[in-house]
Amino acid sequence: MKSWRGVVVPVVAVLCSCTVKLAPSALQDVPQPGEYEHAPYVVLLDETVARYEPGSGDGPPQRVETSRQRFKILKPTSLPPLSVGYSRTFTRIESVRAWSYDANGVGKEVDTSNRSDYPVFSGSVLFTDSRALRVNIPPQPVGSIFETEVVTRDLDVSNFVTSHTFGDTEPVITSRLVVSAPAAWELRWISRKDGNDGVAPTERMVDGRRELTFEMTKLRAEHRDPRAPPLWLMLPTATVRLEKWTEGKTEKIAWKTPDLMSNWLSGEYAKQSEVTPELEQQVKEVLRDVPNDEEAKARALYEYACRSVQYCAIEIGYGGWIPHSAETVRKGRYGDCKDKATYLHTMLKVAGVSSAPTLIYAHDGTPRPFGLPSLATNFNHAILAVDLPGGRTVYADPTHRVVPFGQLPPSDQEATVLELRQGGTELKTTPASPPDANVEHQRYTLTLAANGDATGSVTIEAKGAHALAIKNQLLLGTGKLSEWSKARVWTRTTHVDAMTPKKSGDFVNDVELAGQLSMRHVLLRGSGGDALLRVSDLFSPWLTVADAGREQPMVWAVAETLRATVTIKLPPGSSIGALPDPASVDSQFGSYSLTWERRDDELVLTRELIRKERVVTRNNFQAANSFAKQVMKADHRAAVLKLPAGGAQ
């Protein structure tokens, strides 16, 4: 799936060499150097003005969008290049201009002809009709004001929205969205902030047009804290679309509800799901030895689609939202998410298993709420809802290579989905996975040297979400497995000498790796042989403490269970002194336990964290921090050992 933004050549290059002056109103509330200690510049104005207009002839409505940004330079800085991404199919760039003003608002237009226009490459997309136009911003004096203006014309806006995000990584003085349409047309809007209602617009009639204005002022600089949702998801937004309009003399109405969008798209997907003799033959071959059971058939075809079709996106025009045909995918053995979902959907149809292509927003832990029904804003991914006997629906994501049938990757869990079925469906939510579904257990068997270093073995047993990365890595070959494992093991200062798979398979739920490692500084060791062993020195932490003043939630991908067992064989002549008491901490966020045990010349410690809540919001920071600090205190208690004297080096 692709996001909407557009534009195209020819670009009108109009350069006025005359002196220009900012309106006095634009100079009100302009901060001076020193006012914002941390900001190299402030955004005086971040404005999107969108005008919906009738298309040519009986064509679809168009939108002329003017994006204007005005910066006040407070410290030596390099402004980011002016970059305009656009679709060759949908958008035309009408003009790109910039002005530089002195502190009094007197200035000149800047030459923007030194621009480059190039295809946009992306790691996951082979080919789109997206390009970008880029203009480098020349150095601007401290104290000056710099302004850019980009005017674009979108040629088909009936299925898309106009949206605006309020705020930036630098302070914004005024952020504004202005949308207008002929008075006879209808506009629909939604505005959100932190999942709640955002800014309400003011409405007025101007020259026979209805105009909505959303405005926020004095917005602070926003920075993303560690483990926080993406900034764009946290900032206030306003989204507007055409609800009712005319094309020629025909009145048109946008999808009012998600089910209408579901119905329309299901028709488009159905056209791409034609069964061909080759597809029938393919299904026959795949199901040759599979029992005549709907779930077994669905599983076999799902695994086949995951294995045999490589991800490769080619998206041109509406190809961003409408898949290639199943037969095209079969022939090429490649496709993007919606291509793969359509391919699997068609094969299931051949096998007599009902299913529905399903739109979803794949996320990094923070699902995106549904906004207005439209093509480009709500979803970025496609999966499949498979209907099994007994009224059971299983979501399957054939884009992911190694997820077992019946499970979803973390990015698809707890997400709003729209199943594309004839007649339409309401929005639904995909299930979450509990902590015992995502488990990783690392077992270390170490032989400690007198100097505090150790060598030994490790096994990594993982299931659910934790198994996915391992299985994906194994698909890449074993050549870099040891190097990759260095970041996977939880112990510090560890070199993984070798790592091999012990139990694996594309779609198994449980995997196991086994390897050899060498570790330095397993413990703190005095020259006289006195030694302290602390979990906090041995392992990187499993929990995070929210810093004072933090407001953004802390997010983990999944609820999970992490378990470590470490057996340390002590060098001859060693003794174990005091061991910390066992620790057990329980809270709504998780449960933690840590035990120490002496067994002859071995020391065994076991550590487990069950993360029950994968999102901690601001209201819960105090309680979550209390839990984390108790865990960290337990991790920091030292076992006292005596190692042979003289072996420190």
Place this chain on the structure above:
Amino acid sequence: MKYLSLLLLTGCATAGSGAFVSKDMLRIDRAKYADDAAVVLHRQDRTELVLDNESFTRMSRHEVIAVLGEGGLDLAEVRVPFNAKSKFTSFSARIVRPDGSEQILGVEALLSDTSGKGERDSNARFFRFPDVSVGCVMEYLWSVETPGLYWHDDQDTLGSFPVRHYDFELTASKEIVLETIEMNGGAPIQMRTGNDGSHTLKFELDDLPPRKKVDSAPHWTFTEPRWAWRIVAFKWRAYTDDALRNWNDAVNGNGRTFFTEGKLQEDFEASVDAKGCADASCLAQRAVELVHEKTITAGVKWDRAENLQKAWASGKASSVERALMVKSVLEGQGLDVWLAYGTGKLNRQTMPSFPNVDQFDRLFTYLPAQRGMKGPLVIDVTCDACKVGELAPEYANTQLYVFKTTETLGKTKSRGRWERAPNLSPAGGALVKHETRLDASGELFDLMTVSLRGDENAWAVERHRTEPHKLWDREKARAVHSSPLVFTGLVEWAQCAYPSCEWKVENSYPNEASRDGKRWLVPTSFLRNEWEEMYLPAERQTDIHLDEPDHYEEIADLKVADGLELVTVPPAQKLGPEGFKVEVSYERIPGGVRIKRKLFQDITELPKEKYGELRAAVEAFRRARREVLVFAPRQ
């Protein structure tokens, strides 16, 4: 290294696309690539320089890739970006499947984006092999023609997959005089003359292993066999027109940009007051201080070449702009001012015998010996910590190309020479002092003072001037213990400017010390987190390249409760290979112990044979942060 010079005599280049490789070349020794997801069986890059009324450069690629695992499937995607003025002239591809069947694909399989039309615009062709699975062999050939002649090129890295055979072929019209160079032990460059008088140079490599990630690995240009070429001249009968014959030709292009076409100095009027200055060195120092005061370089590409006045007013300048600013200011004082190009010692491998400015990464201002000077003076104005005559450590004692560009009747002419830069850098390093106290509960309180000096201070000073919060975030991450239980607070900025930056940090570590009967076991893990997580493997296959010299010294005075004394003083240590010294020592002081550790790295290169010594020294340094000091009641 070797190079050869050719005079190409007759004829015209021919098209570069060729046939698919023979089936024999598709055979693979699977055992040899057991751990690899793909192997490049054959890669041929060709460049043809065709000189005629409509001269053009044709670049071709022919690649054969065997997919050995799913990690190689992404190589089925082929993207060919090219300038909007270029023409995509040929394409063919085939895929040989595991059962031996073969599918030929032509231009109809390509997707195109050719809507870019402007001088600076790019277009691209895209292609995806169909029906690819593990065991397939993919082969493709394409060529692109660009109007005009490329004047030079050099080899890019061959990437992370093993390569069984690579060759590069350069063909040029007879009038073009070429020079090539081959580096890092590849096969010698072969030469042949075609019937049409064109000359072809060929460079071949076999069995290149995949590149592995290693700490402090040399830049790939130091280790991977590679080629470079350039056009030395064009020769028409008795007339020869030099292109990139020598270094003066190479730098002249940039000189033209600086002084003629770019008009970079237009409107730039900065000056220094010469009052009280007895010599050129004094004037130079004032010019440098002025540029340092008015501009910073953070976030600006080193070779940006904007109008100097605009850069000056913005407060940000590149290395090039700063050097030109100093030049302009000193010329305003009537001095003869030159420029000099250099490359950081280990930033990339340089080719002093092969004129090409792409290998440089810094511009210096240079004062030749003249009235009032004892000798020439190199000015590294990019280095904020440097006084006149000093260079950033990575440029000290390197070869610089010193040149002067003059303009006559709109034409620029450059002249210059190689000179070795002085081996003089500002004293640098970090000194960290701790005043540490253990209380009766086992909690440690530590007041840490961090002082940075010299070039190591540059980052801190720039951030302090522009984004102090970012400096603090970084220092907090570097300074503290890993546990968030540790309270950390910035106590004060003592100062942050040249020559040093200093600040104080207060940390408290609850339950840091453990009681063992009447004894207290106190770990030294409150020392700073430096040189950790490096050099973990016991052995190493590559030489060690360290960015720049490092002088780090840490002194901690740890005081304990009255009545306790250190039971045993750990032994001192002093070790390391030549140029890399580590010292660790402990001594009793009234009420506690003084811990000293230092790591003085004065070298930037170390052969792999010395890795064991380096690792042992770093290990001793790190181990000082893992000592357990035992305190017991005084007897």
